[in-house]
Amino acid sequence: MAQSRSDANRIFIAGAGIGGLTAALCLSRRSRPVTVIEQASELRPVGSGLQLPPNTMQVMRELGLEDALLPHVVAPRAIQVMTAHSEDPVAEIPLGATAEKRYGAPYLVIHRADLQAVLLQAARASAGITLRLGTRLRDAAQNADRIKLEFERAGDDADPQAPLDHDTGAALIGADGVWSTVRRRIMGLRGAAFSGRTAYRAVIPVSEVPQRWRNVTGLWLGPRAHIVHYPLAGGEQFNLVALVEEDWQEEVWSAQADRDALLSRFRDWPRGCRELLSLPSSWLKWALCSMDPGTSWVDGRFALLGDAAHAMLPFAAQGAAMAIEDADALARHLSEGMDDVPRALRAYEAERQDRAERVMRLSRANDRIYHMRRPLSLARDAVMRALPSERLLARLDWLYGWRPPGA
Template sequence: MVQSRSDGNRIFIAGAGIGGLTAALSLSRRSRAVTVIEQADELRPVGSGLQLPPNTMQVLRDLGLEDALLPHVVAPRAIEVMTWRGDAPVAEIPLGALAEKRYGAPYLVIHRADLQAVLLKAARASAGITLRLGTRLRGAAQNSDRIKLELEQAAGEADGEIPLDHDTGAALIGADGVWSTVRRRVMGLRAAAFSGRTAYRAVIPASDVPERWRNVTGLWLGPRAHVVHYPVSGGERFNLVALVEEDWQEEVWSGPADRSALLDRFRDWPGACRELLSLPSSWLKWALCSMDPGTSWVDGRFALLGDAAHAMLPFAAQGAAMAIEDAEALARHLDQGADDIPRALRAYESERQDRAERVMRLARSNDRIYHMSGPLALARDMVMRSLPSERLLARLDWLYGWRPPGA
């Protein structure tokens, strides 16, 4: 069965994740009709924690979402940096009121599912946004005037019939993550590649965690591995991530982890770190995939944002932030350049690409710095101890101090 619809001004977004929903809201606030295509038939609360630095909050605040987010977030007092040699911090990067005063917005942490739920509720309340769950993008074509999409509906698969839709519109935005269909199948670009890094993630009740860690972001540095942790869900839960350099020899890119093997990997680390890692009864793991800078994000009326455009290692805590920044810029350029969509998308890419790739390079640099060993690690620790805490924060002014043009 084939159904056809036509709306030459509609923007289609593939992916109802953080970037896709933010883009839909940003476009809708500019009176643009949007359809979000999502292959999942239900958006379930999955994932772990993520950080919402001030540059992210500038966009979410402009969308009127700050009050809805506040019950779910924690504003950590600081980032405490430790190493595998001992429990005492080698550096402390102040956040809290100091960061908010410096950048005009708070530095927050949140569970990914809570952020997505807030975005989804706002999207469902918007008359300009159509959500099509259980819908897969099968193919797309374009000409100078429009795009044409071929979509599969999940309904009907049980009896062997897969209903197809043909939709037309003004543009297709791939916000469908690391394994983006728009990137690979529509635009013909190289997929993300395994980075040689694996993330082990767990979320536990905050009441299980020593009081010391409940209002800070903890960062432990060590040879070929590091650990990050912070509270989420309004302080009720606690997010733990262990990131290690290792080969991935499994047939799937995510799944349950071997808890005992993970704990053995950190057997020589300080007691406080090992105590935290021993708290979860189970862990999940993800192969971390990334892209190289320099790939185009735009082809005529097709464009990418977030991980689909620039998947990066999570070592700068900016993956979600870059997707949210992308979404604001995309909507702004499509609003300003509505008469020439391809040109507007090229302007979006021109504005965003250098910044996103600078963050990609920062994440790769942090990968090297965090995982140092021997004399290099000792020199790193000495430098960190010698720098005033506010200077450590100031080194990231270019990142956290970003605001949407005109804000």
């Protein structure tokens, strides 16, 4: 057996993504020793934009990261909702100062890579966190007292003949994303399934984008597809995502997409929309996966968080947010309950599961509503036009108004 750094109270987190790094920081803040295992040997700036709604900013504030995030974020003034038939908004949901006043924290958007870099820098500066990049979790076992883990080196320069590495600790947290090894291989649960939806993404300089779109989140609804766009990177970049009903299946984040096929798919949409879509010279795509609610996230000393627990369609823009909320709750329960780790993990699950499943249901409902065809879409648009804009926001108070207990 290779060298072991065994520590009876050490918590192991698989995955240095958004949820894993946030969980490590929340645990370390409560003086718990943590090791984060990440298969990537380098956290490259992959991906595009994510929403950091008020419910996540409460956690970022507690971690003291708000100032570090500020140069990278944008606080859109509003969400403007258009349709495949007209670029005149059918609704405008106020964000900006209205959201900040209502929820006590701002509604922000950020590039995933910028958020991960801020979290990573804070984790590196934290004496209680050990980071092991280029290390893939392969397997794990547990008994009443501890967990035992098996790793392999991963990454371009990894030697396939190298012996496996082992370690022991108090708990294993699977924050290893939508294709989670902890979920599928170690806990034996059903993984995420392809949803028949594909997301096309591009990031371009904001200077190329008409002024009208630089300060808002745009949401275009149409038959079997919708489009989301917003500024990023402190207002320097612009994020475009087209989400289409297309049953392409591959477990990758960044496949090259066919730009012409994408543009042709939206050829009947309003001119302003088509002009935006034609700005990027190339597009990347990833296949959207989701899980069915109802499976347990905890087995003894093993627990799941983020996408590994509840991968959902990104149609409520809450994937990262739920991972961040999970991280806060996990750290609270674990730090108070190290004398009985399985009980602490069950308490974490009991606190989080209903809320995450409610957001999963919202994402599925949005899938139906956003992609309606006529005549149903006419009724949808009429309802949206009729509702006062603050009412549209108030319907999401249960979501954005969340905060950690005591915050």
